[in-house]
Amino acid sequence: MTVKSIPVKSAPKSLMWEGDELVSAVGGGRRWGRDGVEHTASFTWSFPFDAGTASASGHYSAVYQERGTKAVLVGDERTVRELNRSYYHAPDYDYPLALGALGDGREVVVHCPDEYNVLQIEDAATGERLTAGGREPEDVFHSRLSLSPDGRYLLSVGWVWQPFGMALVYDTALALSDPGTLDGEGLLPVSAVMTAEVTAGCWLDADRLVLATGAEEWDEEETAGLPPRHVGVWSVSDGRWLHRSPVADADPGVLLLPRGDQVISFPGHPRLLDPVTGRVVAEWPEVAVPVKPTCFGYRRVPTPVAALHPDGSRLAVATAESIALITLP
Template sequence: MESIAVTSAPKSMVWQGDELVSWTGGGRRWDRDGVEHRSPFAWSFPFDAGTSSASGPYSAVYQERGTKGVLLEGERVVRELNRSYYRAPNYDYPLALGRLGDGREVVVHCPEKYNVLQIEDAASGERLTAGSREPEDFFHSRLGLSPDGRHLLSVGWIWQPFGFAVVFDTALALTDPNILDGEGVLPAMAVMGGEVTAGCWLDADRLVLATGTEEWYDEEEEKLALPARHLGVWSVSQGHWLHRSPVPEADPGVLLLSRGDQVVSLHGHPRLLDTATGRIVAEWPEVRVPAKPTCFGGRRVPTPVAALHPDGTRLAVAQEESIALIGLP
């Protein structure tokens, strides 16, 4: 493991080639030799989180528990982003960037209402899911497009509060926006066992979800549901769990980064988990990150700041005074 000294802890990171870039830091970057390069510009607003499109040139910075964000193309500001004020201080900003199956780069967010997802063309801002809507009472939070752009994952919560997950077909949503208001392609009973705290796509078909310590199911749902303290791999095409495995740790946290058939879990410290068995392949307890159990709550715990290199060999994790560079086995 290597360590890169920083003048201040980055609040977001993304790999660009072999360089690390923090857009919340105004484009501050660290080259392959670990040299820090100053920001070309500065924000006059306290953005504290960021995300980037894996497929294109777009990035976004935002307030994780606020209502404001900015869409970027490189260093160019494309436009401002907003979300509803309603309970915004109590859960993480819902935002995803990526490419649909037809090649369009899009922004997925909830610009007006906490429970109404919208898909917009990134370049023009055209709303691709405009129309009359009848949404369920669901707080969308951590969003993620599948690698082929065909499906959208939302890990959010329903009122108890209780962490929950839904998956939507984006191609169908472009023809009928009400698709984004229903149950989607992931049966509710499949995720009514344990409280869903995190999720990510392994590939265009397989989705991995993690559950925390809270439970919620009855006897009918138990056979289909993902239990508490489990890691599950769901196949969208087959419509069932491929794997459901207990995890050694009680809380996998809110952030999973996919790497082939493995995921990096960040809760207290990074762990590399096998998705078929739930076992810990490797862990780094000396690299401390926030222990954040859910994407909602009255007390804000910052989401761990980490970036997995596209080739899957290196994990960068932000620390108070450094960036830890972990070589993955």
Template sequence: MVVIMLLETSGVVRSLSWHGDALVDVVGGGRRWAADGTEHRAEVSWGSLLDRAVSHRRYAVLYVERGTKAVLVKDGKLLRELNRSYYLAEAYDYPVALGTLPDGLDVIAHCPDRYNVLEIEELESGRRITTGDRDPADVFHSQLQFSPDGRRLLSVGWMWHPVGVAHVFDVERAVVVPAALDGEGLLPLATGRDADIVSACWLDADRLAVAAGDDVWGGEQGAVLGPQQLGIWSFAESAWVHRHSSDRPLGALLGRGNRLVSLSGHPRALSAETGELLVEWPEVRVPERRTSYGRTDEPSPVAALHPDGRRLAVAGAGGIHLLLVP
């Protein structure tokens, strides 16, 4: 268990992202903590309604986690307002992701018109690049993430039972045929049907870590993932290269390379290859929330894993904990 330092904060931290060796809370107006722990004041105020954010390069989207409103900013300045469908918006987290396509175009993925229709737009201009006929499934998209190379888009949402579902879509194909964002996608057909998927994250451009919850949809026999099981899917091999059982709920996941961080109750670092617990920090409390839908009394954890995969920042009641992942 390694704690590098505890950074004191002047108020509640509602978002975290790494900018080099510094940490930034864009929801907090761009508050910044230098490598030595010095806090630099906010440059702007976004009010109290916006409570979470995703960041990418010079851009960020600040949003109401269980609401319909968001804003897109560049270098801390407003570009435009965003919205999502009001239908059951209070029941699941705002679906939004930022990324860069292989041709260098910075884009946003979100659901601006309908809860079950993913759209991809140019960040700078807002021009929609997924215009065409659509045939969406009845899925509430959430936990959107572009793969590091921008070729694939992950959605971990839910559908009525309710049951958690995971899909990965081919972004390059969707630019040509937008309905490619409406089908089963690139994961095995049974994924999200045999198992109740609660979270997932990219380890690299090829591998995806997927966590199942307590329930199995349709019975354990033949399930893609069993209860509280962690699976590592490789697109290059078109196979689950690792599957591990967990002795406790995994919650939200952060990943880099062969390291995974599980955020449920407190942070835990796991080996993606073996599922082995590398280290945990029980004294650093984070919400117990296990999925991005359902309960509304617990917000999502505020944490950021450095691109080096070693430095983990977790916001808590006492400030920002800087932790070292072995």
């Protein structure tokens, strides 16, 4: 396991892999080749975006203000259109935005363009709203959105008033015919997760979901949910926990990256976890990143900037002075 340090002129605020090159969309296309040499950005944004995301296909990316209301969708190195979200408490929680493809191959944008608690699915190329219709949303602040690899399910790791972090899962195929199914509890029963505060989640595959909890407890008498400082693997098709295990020493933070049957968390530095046992397989404490326990809070802590190579062999992590390129075991 080796860590290579790639020098940077300034810390990148987003990273994605294009082949064996690293690219920062927020940086206007700054890129680093296999030799570690930084190549100048092709342009600069005239707005202070500070975060970015990309679709798994790489056809679309987006830059946004993590605690603001503005975003831009980019496709094939051109601006597709501007995106917006509600101003309501926008400075207090992370921008809800996911890019990906549905089961029929359509690339989509999932976000909350009108109200903080109303999820919408839009065609990325045309902007057509695929979930237009009457809605009766619950009082949930959606955040940290992600689509399952096959596009069938949508995960939202957000929060409700206390404030308290929670997770919701929705069926996107069902939402296209009945948009109201994006409101309410969805496919993940509240009783299954409300033992402790959910801080992070990701998809292992098209059915299995990993959720992680912090130290805050909701109901100490509840036994069906995920306890504090635990990681759990949930099966959407079975509607049950496959595994629930404690994670030692540290809260997981808000970012989980799936790597086969493992996940990478960022409790102040990268950790490779086995979500079945909760065991730390490897960690790199010398690669320091911001400690961010939840996706909400009056004090903005930037989400760690990291990108896992599609083949799972390398992890790139932005630090204050460099990009750490970690060869994973």
